[in-house]
Amino acid sequence: xxxxxxxxxxxxxxxxxxxxxxxxxxxxxxxxxxxxxxxxxxxxxxxxxxxxxxxxxxxxxxxxxxxxxxxxxxxxxxxxxxxxxxxxxxxxxxxxxxxxxxxxxxxxxxxxxxxxxxxxxxxxxxxxxxxxxxxxxxxxxxxxxxxxxxxxxxxxxxxxxxxxxxxxxxxxxxxxxxxxxxxxxxxxxxxxxxxxxxxxxxxxxxxxxxxxxxxxxxxxxxxxxxxxxxxxxxxxxxxxxxxxxxxxxxxxxxxxxxxxxxxxxxxxxxxxxxxxxxxxxxxxxxxxxxxxxxxxxxxxxxxxxxxxxxxxxxxxxxxxxxxxxxxxxxxxxxxxxxxxxxxxxxxxxxxxxxxxxxxxxxxxxxxxxxxxxxxxxxxxxxxxxxxxxxxxxxxxxxxxxxxxxxxxxxxxxxxxxxxxxxxxxxxxxxxxxxxxxxxxxxxxxxxxxxxxxxxxxxxxxxxxxxxxxxxxxxxxxxxxxxxxxxxxxxxxxxxxxxxxxxxx
Numbered sequence: 001x002x003x004x005x006x007x008x009x010x011x012x013x014x015x016x017x018x019x020x021x022x023x024x025x026x027x028x029x030x031x032x033x034x035x036x037x038x039x040x041x042x043x044x045x046x047x048x049x050x051x052x053x054x055x056x057x058x059x060x061x062x063x064x065x066x067x068x069x070x071x072x073x074x075x076x077x078x079x080x081x082x083x084x085x086x087x088x089x090x091x092x093x094x095x096x097x098x099x100x101x102x103x104x105x106x107x108x109x110x111x112x113x114x115x116x117x118x119x120x121x122x123x124x125x126x127x128x129x130x131x132x133x134x135x136x137x138x139x140x141x142x143x144x145x146x147x148x149x150x151x152x153x154x155x156x157x158x159x160x161x162x163x164x165x166x167x168x169x170x171x172x173x174x175x176x177x178x179x180x181x182x183x184x185x186x187x188x189x190x191x192x193x194x195x196x197x198x199x200x201x202x203x204x205x206x207x208x209x210x211x212x213x214x215x216x217x218x219x220x221x222x223x224x225x226x227x228x229x230x231x232x233x234x235x236x237x238x239x240x241x242x243x244x245x246x247x248x249x250x251x252x253x254x255x256x257x258x259x260x261x262x263x264x265x266x267x268x269x270x271x272x273x274x275x276x277x278x279x280x281x282x283x284x285x286x287x288x289x290x291x292x293x294x295x296x297x298x299x300x301x302x303x304x305x306x307x308x309x310x311x312x313x314x315x316x317x318x319x320x321x322x323x324x325x326x327x328x329x330x331x332x333x334x335x336x337x338x339x340x341x342x343x344x345x346x347x348x349x350x351x352x353x354x355x356x357x358x359x360x361x362x363x364x365x366x367x368x369x370x371x372x373x374x375x376x377x378x379x380x381x382x383x384x385x386x387x388x389x390x391x392x393x394x395x396x397x398x399x400x401x402x403x404x405x406x407x408x409x410x411x412x413x414x415x416x417x418x419x420x421x422x423x424x425x426x427x428x429x430x431x432x433x434x435x436x437x438x439x440x441x442x443x444x445x446x447x448x449x450x451x452x453x454x455x456x457x458x459x460x461x462x463x464x465x466x467x468x469x470x471x472x473x474x475x476x477x478x479x480x481x482x483x484x485x486x487x488x489x490x491x492x493x494x495x496x497x498x499x500x501x502x503x504x
Contacts, residue, residue: 015085081130087137183282194398219263275303291353328455329358
């Protein structure tokens, strides 16, 4: 499933007023066009930036906001007030606007022309207070937006716009997304369950369950020719032992995995699904627990999570969209076990089978081993390590009156020793700010054991996405102090309790 972020547009919208006369407005339009053109050409911004005529009346603003709502390709607005745009003009339009907004606080000129500056120049270039007027009405209306401050030609400013644009693309992708669950939630597990109706109302995507039998029909319908071709792809793509290759005594296990992948792809494509879940508690009719198939489908940008965890499957999909074109991979993940050596405490992240090879350090190895859960034949899976470098884990939880997005920045490290008896894909990381405080903060925040893991995304991107989605966003990073973190959780409970009518 290819993701093309250039299919999306953000509209560059400049506010002004008639007070300054036609010549000034003409110059404002030319300046705005130049800025929009530069942003569109920036390698830091992955979507199209489209210039829109300068807005000088309430009616024009309202019409622009309505048009943005109805434009399928438009995923958000970049607003800027080159001069002064009285904010009462924006009220009706902003009340109707349903697309994310980045408020760019910049000005056309970088420097003050010290020797020649006069009142004409001042009247033309007054974003310094024009954007403050614009910011007031957003705050007065209690509307969410991202404020980006910086000169429009600077890379750091364009990077912030790019981060917001990636989040906007993921938010747009969620609006009509469909996710399928094969089987239900893992029995008696709390954090992976949740209110699917509330999620659809808030996020736009739908989650529905199909019996595994519906999938099995398509698995069994895969032809030998299709299986042969896919097995050939496996052999050319991954490291494989001779007994798993064509003619080997265990090649049957690879063929069964290929049938499952073919069936899953056919099901997802026919239903236009963007992600899915499985559970080892419901495998009726399948020869083995799907492992290789979810791994390869995640590598093709499908969202996935195990054990019926639909929230994480949706989150992984959103993270895949945001990460499009960036270095580093993104995967379903789980904090599995710890290494508690003093001064060197690390987390081993993995899952039973289903870790995306986009995070692999080199060529993955396709292997077949027994799995002491699920009660099926030995499943195929890709085995690999994850490269050292910066990363993050993110979890999405349903707290009844809101959804919480929890983010922990981590530093992935190379395993100190080989793990020849652990035949799963895995990642080893150190938590920021440190092991004890990070784990305590995660648990205080009710963080899930399933996460979306990424070495491509930044916390800024995740925060931008959380703001668009109306999520409570909580971050654990190098600056986290546990006492303050616990207070933040208490304040958040009160704030969201007041918003929803719950008692603190």
